[in-house]
Amino acid sequence: MTQAQHGGWIPVRKDFVDLDTRCHARAATGRHHGFPDGRAYILRDARGDEYPFGEACARAAVLHPEVLEQVPDYTERDVVRQADALDAVIASASRRRPTSADRDAAQRLAAIRYLVLRMEKVAAVPRVQPTVRFAPLQDVYEQFQRSGDLGRAQVSRILAIERSPATPPRLRATNLLDVYTAHVKLERLIAASNRLDNIRFLRGLHDWLARQLVLSAAQIAAAGIEMHPQAFSAAGVWGPDDARPSDSGQLF
Numbered sequence: 605m606t607q608a609q610h611g612g613w614i615p616v617r618k619d620f621v622d623l624d625t626r627c628h629a630r631a632a633t634g635r636h637h638g639f640p641d642g643r644a645y646i647l648r649d650a651r652g653d654e655y656p657f658g659e660a661c662a663r664a665a666v667l668h669p670e671v672l673e674q675v676p677d678y679t680e681r682d683v684v685r686q687a688d689a690l691d692a693v694i695a696s697a698s699r700r701r702p703t704s705a706d707r708d709a710a711q712r713l714a715a716i717r718y719l720v721l722r723m724e725k726v727a728a729v730p731r732v733q734p735t736v737r738f739a740p741l742q743d744v745y746e747q748f749q750r751s752g753d754l755g756r757a758q759v760s761r762i763l764a765i766e767r768s769p770a771t772p773p774r775l776r777a778t779n780l781l782d783v784y785t786a787h788v789k790l791e792r793l794i795a796a797s798n799r800l801d802n803i804r805f806l807r808g809l810h811d812w813l814a815r816q817l818v819l820s821a822a823q824i825a826a827a828g829i830e831m832h833p834q835a836f837s838a839a840g841v842w843g844p845d846d847a848r849p850s851d852s853g854q855l856f
C-alpha cells in the first residue's frame with residue numbers, strides 16, 4: 605500500500621473533513637463537489653501531500669479500487685444511513701470467506717487505527733485526559749510516521765495493548781472512535797453556532813468529553829449530535845456495574 609500507485613495516489617484513510625471541504629478531483633462539470641456527510645477518502649500524492657476525495661473520485665484516481673477498502677476508517681462509528689448500512693450487509697454477505705491474508709490485513713488496519721487514534725487523533729483533542737497518549741507506544745508511533753506501515757510484531761504488540769486488562773475500557777478502540785467522532789461533531793456545532801450561551805454550553809460538553817472520554821445519552825441528546833446507537837456503551841466504560849447515567853437528567 606505504501607508504494608506509489610497509478611498516478612501517484614496512495615489511499616491513506618477514510619476520515620472526517622470540515623464541512624466546507626471540496627473534493628480534490630475536478631468533476632466533468634469543472635466544479636469541485638463538497639462532502640455533505642462530512643466524510644472523505646484521504647489520498648496522498650507522490651510528494652507526500654494529502655487531499656480529500658469523494659468515493660467515486662477516489663476510485664477513479666487509484667489503479668485498483670479495492671485498495672480503498674484497505675485503509676483505516678476513522679468514521680466507522682458515525683451514524684450511517686439505513687440504505688448504506690443495508691448495502692454494506694449485502695456486500696459483506698456476498699463476499700468470499702476470509703483467508704488468513706484477509707485476517708492479517710484486518711489486524712494491520714485495526715492496529716494502525718488504534719495507534720493513530722490514541723497517539724494522534726484523540727491525543728490532539730484540546731484538554732484531553734493525559735492517559736490517552738501512551739508512552740510505551742511512542743517509538744512504534746514514530747516508526748509508523750516515518751514508514752507509513754507496521755510490521756507483524758508491531759501489529760501484535762499494539763493489539764495486545766488494546767486488549768490488555770491494564771487498558772481502561774475508555775481507552776479501548778471503539779470508545780476512542782466514539783470520542784473522536786463526538787469531538788468532530790461538537791467542534792462542527794461550535795463553529796456553526798453564533799449564540800454565545802450555546803457555544804459555552806457546547807464547550808462545556810466538549811471539555812467533559814475530553815476529561816472523561818464519554819458522553820451520556822442525556823449529554824448527546826442535549827448537544828443535539830447524532831451518534832452511533834451504541835456510542836459510549838462498550839463493556840466497562842461506565843464502571844464495573846456499567847451504570848450508565850443516561851436517565852439522571854444531569855448533564856455534568
Ligand SMILES: [Zn+2]
Pocket residue numbers: 627628629630637657658660661662
Ligand atoms: Zn470528487
